[in-house]
Amino acid sequence: MVVETRSPEETFRIGMELAKNAKPGQVFTLTGDLGVGKTVFTQGFAQGLGIEEPVNSPTFTIVQVYESGQIPFYHFDVYRIGDVEEMDEIGFDDYIMGEGVSLIEWANLIEEILPEHRTEITIEKNLGQGFDYRRVTVEEK
Ligand code: ADP
Ligand code: MG
16 A cells, blocks of 8 residues: 655554554554654554554664553664664564554664564655655555
8 A cells, every 4th residue: 555645644644544453463664764754653653542642752762662552552663773682682572472563663674573474664755746745655564
């Protein structure tokens, strides 16, 4: 599925809609350059799970856990990861095989340890289409 958005609100809404159909144990990956809208998407996603507290990129921790929605939500941002072994140390496998929904920003940096079954989201700019244009691709793997 490919959706084109022209504002942060539209990207937020895609996240929200996808979260409404999310199932426990499902893993979503988010790939795209800095400032493309991964966190905007994630904030919509959190809202779709019924999480009302603010969701930002977990800058100093790799994972942030939210328990206040319909299903636990594990929000990863692996931008600062040095080595995939750091993911073992935080118990990555327990999260992705757990009862919650996992969403991983910058998932391309840990490609080799991603689960085979996942929903891959790629967000891209195209400046020719304007500064606020984004192309959001959603693929089931
Ligand atoms: P990332 O997490 O990918 O680094 P953020 O979500 O933090 O990016 O930031 C995206 C920025 O782009 C925000 O400032 C947002 O307002 C802006 N923006 C402009 N147009 C869009 C759009 N169509 N979708 C998402 N964000 C957009
Ligand atoms: Mg971000």
